Amino acid sequence: xxxxxxxxxxxxxxxxxxxxxxxxxxxxxxxxxxVTLPPVSVGAGVRTSFTSTDPDFGEKASxxxxxxxxxxxxxxxxxxxxxMFNTEYNSNSDKVGVIDAVARFEFxxxxxxxxxRFLPPSDRANLYGPYYASQWGVFNDGIQDGYPFETTGRDxxxxxxxxxxxxKVSFGVFDVKGxxxxxxxxxxxxxxxxxxxxxxxxxxxGGYYLNGTYYGEKDLLAVGVAAQTVSGDNAYSVDFLLxxxxxxxxxxxxxAEYAKYDGLGGYPSPIExxxxxxxxxxxxxxxxxxxxxxxxxxxxxxxxxxxxxxYTALDVDQDTVELDVNYIIKDFNxxxxxxxxxxxxxxxxxxxxxxxxxxxxxxI
Numbered sequence: 162x163x164x165x166x167x168x169x170x171x172x173x174x175x176x177x178x179x180x181x182x183x184x185x186x187x188x189x190x191x192x193x194x195x196v197t198l199p200p201v202s203v204g205a206g207v208r209t210s211f212t213s214t215d216p217d218f219g220e221k222a223s224x225x226x227x228x229x230x231x232x233x234x235x236x237x238x239x240x241x242x243x244x245m246f247n248t249e250y251n252s253n254s255d256k257v258g259v260i261d262a263v264a265r266f267e268f269x270x271x272x273x274x275x276x277x278r279f280l281p282p283s284d285r286a287n288l289y290g291p292y293y294a295s296q297w298g299v300f301n302d303g304i305q306d307g308y309p310f311e312t313t314g315r316d317x318x319x320x321x322x323x324x325x326x327x328x329k330v331s332f333g334v335f336d337v338k339g340x341x342x343x344x345x346x347x348x349x350x351x352x353x354x355x356x357x358x359x360x361x362x363x364x365x366x367g368g369y370y371l372n373g374t375y376y377g378e379k380d381l382l383a384v385g386v387a388a389q390t391v392s393g394d395n396a397y398s399v400d401f402l403l404x405x406x407x408x409x410x411x412x413x414x415x416x417a418e419y420a421k422y423d424g425l426g427g428y429p430s431p432i433e434x435x436x437x438x439x440x441x442x443x444x445x446x447x448x449x450x451x452x453x454x455x456x457x458x459x460x461x462x463x464x465x466x467x468x469x470x471x472y473t474a475l476d477v478d479q480d481t482v483e484l485d486v487n488y489i490i491k492d493f494n495x496x497x498x499x500x501x502x503x504x505x506x507x508x509x510x511x512x513x514x515x516x517x518x519x520x521x522x523x524x525i
Contacts, residue, residue, distance in 0.1 A: 201236035204525050206292055212518035218511050227252050228520070229291060231260075241268050245279075249313055260313045271323040275333075275369065278317050282331040282357035283308040283387050284398040284418055285371050290314060294373040295414055295447050296464055297498040297520045302481040303468025304418060304441045308389055308396055309337065309353070309426045316353070322369050331369065332356035337391055351391050359385035373402070376449060376492050377412040380405055394424035412449035418442060427470075431479065432510045434472055441468030441479075449489065457490035478507045494524045 208228040215221045230250035237243045247261035263277040280288055286305035290313075300306045310316055320333025337353045359366075364379040366372070375381065381404040389396045398420040406412050421440040428439065443466035450459050462485040470477040481504050488497040498520040505513045 199236050199238060201234065204233040206231040206233070206522070206524040208291060208520065208522045210297075210518050210520035212516055214514055214516045217509075217513040231292075242266055258312055260315050269323075271325060273322050273369070274319065275322070276319040278311070278315050279320075280314050280370065281308070281316050281318065281320060281333055281335050281353075281355040281389070282322075283314075283355065283389065284420060285373070285383075285385055285400040285402060285416075286418065287314045288369075288371040289373045292522065292524065293371075293493055295416065295445060296373075296462055296483055296485055297487075297500040297518075298483050298502045298516075301502070301504070302441075302443055302464075302466035303428045303439060303470070303479045304420050304443050304466055307420055307422050307426045307428055307439065308355075308387075308398075311336070318353075320355070324365065324367075327361050327365070329359040329361065329366070330357075353389055353391040355387070355389040357385060357387040359383060373416060374412075374414050374447070375404060376489060377404075377406040377410060389425060391425060396420070396422045396425040396427075407451075409451040411451040412447075414445070414447040414449075416445040428468070431470060431477055431506055431512045432472075438471050439468055440471075441466065443467075443481075447485075457488050457496075460487040460489055461485070462487060475508070477510055479512075480505050480507070493522070496522050498522075 207230050210226045210228055211224070212226060213221070213223045227250065229252075232248045234246045235243065243265045245261050245263045245265060246259070248257050249260045250257050259278065261277075261279050263275050263279045266274040266276075280290075284306065286294070286299065287308055287310075291299050306314055308314075316335035316337075318333050318335030320331055320335075322329065322331035324330075333355055335353045335355060337351050360383065362382040362384075364381055366379070366381070366383065381402055383402045385398075385400045387398045387400075398418060400418040401416065403415040404412065419440075419442040421438065423438045443464060445462065445464040447460055447462040450461075452458065462483075464481075464483040466479075466481040468479045468481075470479070481502065483503075484501045486499045490496055500516075500518055500520060502516045504515075
């Protein structure tokens with residue numbers, strides 16, 4: 162009996178071995194003929210810095226910071242349908258959250274639908290975010306990206322966008338969790354409407370998301386107008402970007418924006434009081450030197466911003482000055498920034514500070 166069992170097991174092993182040998186002898190194309198996987202792209206990004214902050218009130222602080230860490234995943238389902246899924250580490254909560262989760266139906270230049278969580282139609286600064294901005298210290302001037310959002314500039318909703326010659330048009334409807342950037346409150350029963358129109362007078366900018374610079378890859382003269390509204394509260398902005406490649410591969414960049422947050426959005430209040438609106442502007446200029454030094458090129462950048470917080474009894478002005486020396490190794494994938502940021506308020510409400518730091522950004 163024992164001998165029969167051994168013979169049976171031996172026969173099964175020989176059968177499996179024969180099947181494996183047969184499969185290996187077949188052409189690989191035959192074995193994988195029915196296995197078709199869609200192309201998937203996986204990437205990651207990190208922004209980290211060392212800062213020394215000297216406030217007018219309080220103690221001077223020196224810190225190493227993990228400002229941001231992201232994972233990017235995207236892939237095509239068909240030629241016209243794709244998926245984008247991005248996450249970000251939040252250093253304040255020490256948690257990783259979803260920032261983009263988008264079903265993208267992109268049928269032509271003129272007809273595209275996005276649905277899920279993504280950046281709604283808004284100002285250029287919101288549509289490029291920290292990784293594709295020219296300056297290091299984005300989103301602290303009281304102006305840029307003051308539109309309401311649920312997480313990292315994103316909202317849940319659906320939007321249309323299309324390119325018509327020099328005009329790029331987008332509009333959509335979104336949930337209003339985090340109705341104001343200042344208070345983080347909102348009525349989930351309301352729907353926010355958002356729209357943007359952009360004119361590209363020189364080279365066109367493809368796609369829905371934008372950049373703050375192209376480091377000379379494009380010659381740009383672009384003007385954008387954006388607006389959002391919900392329950393009678395509104396926000397508006399006008400933004401401008403000029404970028405020109407000069408002789409010898411030098412690049413000059415000029416960016417500007419005016420924004421008004423009239424009951425919708427805006428930055429956190431600099432004093433413990435309610436306010437109904439903020440408005441302001443910024444102007445940014447940058448020059449990328451043509452000479453290669455080591456493995457990269459140097460860029461100098463300056464930015465001035467002024468925002469006004471309107472209260473019942475008074476107005477508070479915020480002035481922000483940023484000066485950067487950037488070392489561009491590989492555009493947005495590898496760059497180092499030495500930065501200085503001076504923030505002051507008039508009247509003095511206790512938020513004045515000066516900060517100097519060095520930041521590193523890498524992406525794959």
